[in-house]
Amino acid sequence: MTAIQAATSTNAVSPTKRHYVSLDGLRGVASVMVVLFHVFETFTNGDPQIQIINHGYLAVDFFFLLSGFVIAYAYDDRWGGMDLAGFLKRRLIRLQPMVIVGSILGALLFTFQTSPVFPKMPDVSVAQVIGVMLLGFVMIPLPKSADIRGWDEIYPLNGPQWSLFYEYIANVLYAVAFRKLSNRALAMFVALFACAAIYLAVFSVRGDFIGGWALDANGIRIGLTRVLFPFFAGVLMLRLGARISMRHAFAISSAILITAVSLPRFGGHDNLWLNGLYDAVCVILLFPLIVAIGAGDGGAEGTSLRVARFFGNLSFPLYITHYPLIYIYTAWVADTKPSPILSALVGAGLVITAVILAFACLKLFDEPARRWLATRFLRRA
Template sequence: MTVGTFFKRRVERLQPMVILGMTLGAIGFYYTDSALWPLIHTVPLWKLLLVLFIGYTVLPVPLSLDIRGWEEMHPLNSVGWSLFFEYIANIMYALFIRKFSKKSLSIFVVIAAIALAHMAITSSNGDVSGGWTLNTEQVYIGFIRTMYPFFAGLLMSRVAKPTRIKNAFLWCSLLVIVVLYMPRIGGAEHLWLNGLYESFCIIIVFPLIVYLGASGVIQGKAESKICKFLGDISYPLYLVHYPFVYFYVAWISNNKGVTFLEALPYALLILFGSILFAYISLKWYDEPIRKWLRRRFA
């Protein structure tokens, strides 16, 4: 596969949903004016449109264009920061890493794992949070957060041979639940312990979950349809959910005394509404456009 073909495929796969996600953020931007973001109404339209068009390219915006006030490199759809670093990883892959032998790639992945663990353990917060601001510190965090997962996945695709594991979905689900529901470890006096835990999860547990999932056996049409549905909407959901989250955060900030039970219906609306919108976007927008792009670039 040539470098040109590689980038054509990346544009075809990523860009339609990126454009939709950024557009949603722009449409709802002024409506999220709130106690948390009190200056949104002062942002001129030209600046909003400038940030929107830059967002379409997934290039980060400088702090001078931080129109929301959260110091995000993509103020209209925060999740764009991870796509920016994924683009960097894809460029590295297309230019030279795709030519690495298994041994060279393994060495690269080990170095990335060490860098990730060092960052998490020595972090001032004892975690890997960060990467969404265009400054030296945050760009470093984003780069380190991306390198190991991206290229460890590439290495697994080359060397791991999935087997047949019964109840793989159950084991994957249990591992995800344990990891996500585990409270912070170590407390304020031993933040490095939490960094060590997060490193262990990212470097060991998450690849294990991927391997277990790849080794799972799908039984029956119903299970197959469920798995396909979840796989199909994963990327669209990632791109469209955050503009809706902005509305929820704005509502919470304007209603400081709201209880959990009062907020629950709105939280559920955001959750299931995002899933529904992601599926509609997939079927009526993303797939038709990608089909057209395949014909256009073939």
């Protein structure tokens, strides 16, 4: 999800390497769709059939695909002069500053979230909140017994952090083993992971890819299945030179992505497998096509370039800081049952607030912190 900016901000990519601005922008577009998905999810009452941005959860799988593509681009040809520790330091410098901010924000807003939709909160002490926050700083996942909110999240102060946990796992697997594989061997693993993804989506009890944030056997299975295919498919795409050149590539690929995650669910309540099949088609076929179009865009300029850069820079801060606001919004909707117009106005305000907050975090903390950490802990070749 965040590998493109990692390359530029921690000297991961040689100055002679091309920068995929359109892929930056696509990651930003996907982040906005995640925020909208979470806002509308508040009104589903547990029934995904009535969600408006219905397949917004697939943006996470799109993030994984982008990450694999750009991790391979940034690091595949650098292992002669970089060891595992150097690779992990670069990944930590890129991701951890905003992970810490997200955990702090989640802890601060936790005190305002008293609602029946969070069943465990009345019995939580300040010491517990601080402990959960500190564990979140270092990405230690919590079992269900330690969840202080009651939603079975491994990071209950900032739910979306779960995807970073699995991204780290994929990063380690890449660095330790998969980077050494030939393209043929990697393709065999990718095909195997694709079969697992199809099985998960088509035969799940919900008929979708949703899940991965609970620390139990099923949650771990979902999380690993969701990351393994797209991440290593992205690595394979980079190695095979999967690019499609066309005019207005950023606009076209963004439109395809927005449409794909916004379509209503398929099959209704009686044929859930149809929706699972759609999810699998998106992740295995459509998302690689979108990335190939974005990777082939060599002409992003003017307004398109500025938009792509803005959303690309904003993407990770927006993704990792918006959900504490969603907790509050969910509690407010459940407790006050506001009118549709008021709900829409407050929801729009939440999206605007989330963007402003993410931009402030990016400029005031994330970029300065990464620059300092890179200067302190990374040596230029």
